[in-house]
Each structure stands twice: as C-alpha cells, then as structure tokens.
Amino acid sequence: MDFVDACYHTQTYFKAYENLILPMNGMELWDITNMPPCVPPSYSKQPGRPRKARMKEVGECSKKANVVTKVQDSLRCGQCGRNGHNKRTCHRNLPPKTKIKKRKAKFIIFCLILVNYSNK
Numbered sequence: 001m002d003f004v005d006a007c008y009h010t011q012t013y014f015k016a017y018e019n020l021i022l023p024m025n026g027m028e029l030w031d032i033t034n035m036p037p038c039v040p041p042s043y044s045k046q047p048g049r050p051r052k053a054r055m056k057e058v059g060e061c062s063k064k065a066n067v068v069t070k071v072q073d074s075l076r077c078g079q080c081g082r083n084g085h086n087k088r089t090c091h092r093n094l095p096p097k098t099k100i101k102k103r104k105a106k107f108i109i110f111c112l113i114l115v116n117y118s119n120k
C-alpha cells in the first residue's frame, strides 16, 4: 500500500522543476498573448501612520548590535563629585537648615536656666 500521495514524491518534484525559467531583460521581451495583462494586486491605503521600522522575521535577531545605548551606572554629582545625586539635587544648593539654629537657641536657654538655678 502506498500512503504518500504522488504529488509528494521526489520524482514529481523534479518533473515540476525540470524546465528552466530563464531571466529576461525587460517586459518588452515578453511574448504578446491575447490574455489579459499581468497587473499588480489592487492597493488600498490603510488607516494610521505607516511604519518606519521593518517588521522582523521570527528567526531574526532582535538585539541592537550596532546601536550604542547610553547606560548610566549611577548618579554622580557634577558639583561635589559624590555618587547618589546630581548637580541639581546637590546638598550644596540646599538652603541652610534652621533646625540647628533652633537647637542652638534651646541649648543657650537651657544653659541660662542652669546658671540661674545654680546661683540660687
């Protein structure tokens, strides 16, 4: 019994491709027939913006080998040179803290109270 159809046989394949199709140098060399002319399929413009990048094949590599990407390891300040912040958020640009002044004032009042207390 033969389970494979004749169209899948190698002999059929070789028979189908045994005639050579030679390239031609232009449409002027085509044979003129009474058949309707060969025209490209009709095209209708699709909605939306046309793509700029070509759609990649399934097996095609998706890595951008030739594109150099800017990779930043960590933030580095241009003002003080420390890591972790940039020039804009540098501690040098911050206004002086008022808490220190308050603490100092409290300490002075505390000292005055102590002096007062010890004198009595």
Ligand SMILES: [Zn+2]
Pocket: 077, 078, 079, 080, 081, 082, 085, 086, 087, 089, 090, 091, 092
């Ligand atoms: Zn800084």
